[in-house]
Amino acid sequence: MSRNTFRQASLALSIATGLAALSLGAQAQVQEHSQAQRASAFSKAQGHIESFRGRSLSDADHSFEARDLVVDEDGAEHARFDRRYKGLKVLGGDLIVHSGRQGALQSLRQTLNRQLQIDTSPKLRAAEANRIALQQHGGELLSKQPELMIYARGDLPALAWDVRSFQTKADGTPSEMHIIVDAQNGRVLEAWDDIHTAAANGTGKTLYSGNVLLTTNSVSGGYELRDPSRGNTYTINMANRTSGGSILKDSDNSWGNNATSDSTSAATDAQFGTAVTWDYYKNVHGRMGIANDGKGAYNRVHYSRNYNNAYWSDSCFCMTYGDGDGTSLRPLVSLDVAGHEMTHGVTSRTANLTYSGESGGLNEATSDIFGTMVEFYAANANDSGDYLIGEKIMIGRSFMRSMIKPSADGASADCWYAGVGNLDVHYSSGVANHLFFILAEGTNSPLGASPTCVAGNTRVATGNASLSGIGRTAAAKIWYRALTTKMTSATNYAGARAATLAAAAELTATLGSDYSAQVAAAWSAVGVN
Structure with a gap:
């Protein structure tokens, strides 16, 4: 894809916020200073x-x-x-x-809690580590030479091989596995997937957000779906393939028809979601793009056939969206899904929460939290803000996940308990999602009544304690500061509680109040004490 500088399209930006985007010159000035x-x-x-x-x-x-x-x-x-x-x-x-x-x-x-004193000469050969990794997790090696590294997510650091494998899951989602093999005894210490999924799951005439105005790029003969004002974010059409694709172009700068009969409709949702997410992070948190370097990611729409998922990948620095099967899922390009996927990129560039155990649940919850905040920020009449994830894309169900009562999906945990880190990360995320709703809105909000957790090793909330919320803006500021200045790759739920308490205290002047007591009470309400 060409990286030449294009003249900015004549179509003016007018997303619901009404805030003007930085000009290209202003962006360059900010980056140079940064x-x-x-x-x-x-x-x-x-x-x-x-x-x-x-x-x-x-x-x-x-x-x-x-x-x-x-x-x-x-x-x-x-x-x-x-x-x-x-x-x-x-x-x-x-x-x-x-x-x-x-x-x-x-x-x-x-996170490291002791001095490293490790023999860096492996007893286990790389080829043997590869064999053990593939035997347990399958796939094909991304490289025959795994990376020798120090695994320090546990209490006792160890020399280990990081074996990378690739495969395609049954639903068509690519899998890029890290399999950590102890370089002394061959034990698999941990494994996780680098593909972070949504878990099922011009004038743009979108599927879900109605008619919106987009910033596009003028080229010879018309326009392309590229936004020069937001780091050159763009959208390509995969045309039901899993590789290749080309940037969408149009002659009259009117994109889509609000229906799936025009393949461009889903592309406008993705591009709009990217623009709103960019604006949210810039205008609310002062972050210039996913990596905070002023550079935009890109979207791939119409990935594969009947693909029931969406995902963020660090390797391409891009979001990928399937069209759904038309039976259980519609195209996965709604606002909250776009914000969710781009936030995986923000997390990877900050705390880099490992996609496994409790840190993986926090990774997923962070994407749900900020995907939800993006939806509220857009203030779009066709897709108003709520605390339901994927409500626009589901067929036969009201939502994919709920932050009000996570267990309502039949799998997520409302409460922390000793085995919560053993759940799939999309379900262990329920603890932090629940925490955020209670912190932001309280337990008896017009948006929904949220039960609290009681003593005992249970994942479902049954209590009725009454807590008041501090507002979603303050709650999001606290979570963002904790993510970007406190959490590390191995942060667990206890660490997240400590991180948000520290963030709340530090933001007292900015927020106009010290919300530490409310943060502590909300964590206790989801069983993290």
């Missing part, structure tokens, strides 16, 4: 890591690679790093350096 600021912030943070070796659990065998930066309005900086030990990646070794506006170290936050 790059200089990032270099300075990362340099200071590296200095703190070296000066406080005991607190950063590092020594001369460690090195750190900068990944993300958050700068507060008062100039305080939160720099996120990935760790290497004797040149090897440390999974679970990431840390965040918090510096005050004058540059002084405030704190270090990390």
